[in-house]
Amino acid sequence: MFSIQKWFAKDDQFFRLLQASAEEGRGSVQALKQILQNAKPDADLSHFAAARRKDKEITVQISELLARVSISGLDREDIEAISRSLYRVPKTVDKFASRYIVCLPHLGPIDFSRQVDLVEQAVDTVAFMIKELEFSRFESVNQADEKLQTIEGDADKLVLQLLTELYRGQHPPLTVIMAKDLYELLEKVVDRCRDAGNVIDNVVLKHS
Numbered sequence: 001m002f003s004i005q006k007w008f009a010k011d012d013q014f015f016r017l018l019q020a021s022a023e024e025g026r027g028s029v030q031a032l033k034q035i036l037q038n039a040k041p042d043a044d045l046s047h048f049a050a051a052r053r054k055d056k057e058i059t060v061q062i063s064e065l066l067a068r069v070s071i072s073g074l075d076r077e078d079i080e081a082i083s084r085s086l087y088r089v090p091k092t093v094d095k096f097a098s099r100y101i102v103c104l105p106h107l108g109p110i111d112f113s114r115q116v117d118l119v120e121q122a123v124d125t126v127a128f129m130i131k132e133l134e135f136s137r138f139e140s141v142n143q144a145d146e147k148l149q150t151i152e153g154d155a156d157k158l159v160l161q162l163l164t165e166l167y168r169g170q171h172p173p174l175t176v177i178m179a180k181d182l183y184e185l186l187e188k189v190v191d192r193c194r195d196a197g198n199v200i201d202n203v204v205l206k207h208s
Contacts, residue, residue: 013069015134017062018082022127024055025089025193029116029123032093036112041104048094055087078203082130085196089123092192096185103178108171110179115162115186118155122148122193129200138204145201148194155190159183 028051035043062083066076100112125148132140162183166176 021086028090028093051090088192148197152194
């Protein structure tokens with residue numbers, strides 16, 4: 001079977017960096033779950049900023065490595081596109097966490113757990129796709145991308161349901177405004193994962 005690994009001039013640093021970037025996304029979602037389970041206005045958000053900085057450093061390392069390493073077969077643009085799409089995941093999670101803490105005193109019974117479950121499924125699927133890409137398991141990548149599309153569709157349906165419930169007049173106007181913003185940010189995290197999955201799947205289709 002033709003191996004993507006040969007495209008990296010026998011250098012697996014790219015895959016290790018891409019996997020590390022995907023893991024930063026997963027780690028930020030796990031940290032978010034902890035924040036939501038133990039909601040406090042003075043919660044420590046340093047992990048989110050650290051994850052975003054770390055992922056940014058990984059993106060820079062990939063760019064620097066691209067400048068040094070000779071690659072045959074796989075376009076540099078493909079690697080950069082995957083790297084950029086992965087970075088946007090923890091960046092968006094960080095944005096949600098920061099706004100959530102600011103809004104917390106006004107949110108009351110607003111629950112984000114169902115959305116976070118879908119976000120977790122999405123980041124796990126992206127990390128799986130990166131691993132499968134390394135070993136040229138193209139069919140698995142395609143199947144995982146289809147799963148991501150389903151998760152994204154479920155997230156769209158859920159946010160519509162949540163907004164419908166939100167607009168029934170049972171919450172103060174300020175709560176409605178804040179909750180709507182936060183619902184849409186979590187939906188955007190899933191969208192970022194879908195975008196990353198699309199990039200990975202397109203690379204596979206391009207070279208399979």
